[in-house]
Amino acid sequence: MPTSKAFKQNKVSAKNEIRRRLVLRALLDFGPLSLTDLAKKTGMTLPVVSTIASSLKKSKLVVEGTNGTESQVGRPPSIVMLNAGAGYIVGVDIGRLSTNFVVLDLGTNIVAEARRKSITLGNDIKVLDDLEKEIRNVLSEAKASWDKVLGVGISLPGMVRGKQGLGETYFNFGEKPVTELLSKRLRKPVHLEHDLEAMAFGERWFGAAKDVENAICVNVGWGLGVGIIIDGKVYFGQDGYAGEFGHIQVVKSGELCYCGKRGCLETVASGKAVTRIAKEKLAAGAKSMITETLEVKGDEIDAETVLKAASRGDEFSIEILDEAAKYLGSGIAVLINLLNPAMVIFGGGVFTAAPYLSETARVSAIKHSLVPLSRDVRFVTSSLGSKAGALGAAAYLAEDLFDVERLNPSAYV
Ligand SMILES: [Zn+2]
Incomplete structure (x- = not known):
């Protein structure tokens, strides 16, 4: 005592x-x-x-x-x-194909940004060596002193319990949370966030949702999910899992999803779905610029190939993407009816490569939602592109560093 x-x-x-x-x-x-x-x-x-x-x-x-x-x-x-120069905050968004880094000063100005492919999403603890190395490299290239780093915010896909610092699908190293292990190595505070919430933080702080209190950030890349902003705050849900929009059923007895269910939205409207559908149709004999002009075949076909062919006018690819955007729009209609947002922001790799898809998704969302709720909704494509997650991870950390609730003031005052 x-x-x-x-x-x-x-x-x-x-x-x-x-x-x-x-x-x-x-x-x-x-x-x-x-x-x-x-x-x-x-x-x-x-x-x-x-x-x-x-x-x-x-x-x-x-x-x-x-x-x-x-x-x-x-x-x-x-x-x-x-004092902008008093310290730096690092944001790292670890994706399935690449990792984005941003370094912010205390005035929330971007002093460095980088995109690297060296971080593997998995559960081998050796990945922390690569992560530390890259964080130090990015800072050193920006001539930002390590001593001035106030903390590191990390964004991960898959299942994440941010509050506990636990990655479940990736960066799951047993009992010890990744934040504890990394914080010990770096000797800095480390916070973990789900990629969907990180994107929403990025949009709220730096992007389209800066002046919007209620918004939905739709993230379509390899997978599919949404970040939700309610009354100006990013919504996490009870355990931090909110936003798994990709796993609502839209096709009865549809394709088997990796989550174990059938007909999830992600099986018809994600980068992964687009890849599978293109491969199946081409294998069944469909004609496309993908095989004819780009000469990409079999397992080499990915979402990027389909997007590239579509940008050159390939009808086959445009139809696949269009169908995906229609499904997405009908899903967004449910969110509009449920949450009454002022804005829907389209982001992630697919919309960054093909912003015109947001128009198809918008029309479908309006068609399937209630008029009073959808008539004033603004639909925009994210201007932050692939940076949204890293910016959001940094912004969340900045908020958290100066957060009062975490101190449990009622215990003292
Ligand atoms: Zn699923």
């Missing part, structure tokens, strides 16, 4: 940490603020906010200035902002 003096000290330092995080989080969410506005946003008094800001200034995490510029001599500084 702690002595009452030690307990008191503990209580005071916990209170200060909460106040410190409240100030940092407000600056992260709202940008530069005057001390008066900072007091309003955090619900603290002006003298308290002023003391916390001074201490954060000493530790160089915040700077003071006037309207975003350094203060002039003799003039009292009035604006407080995060």
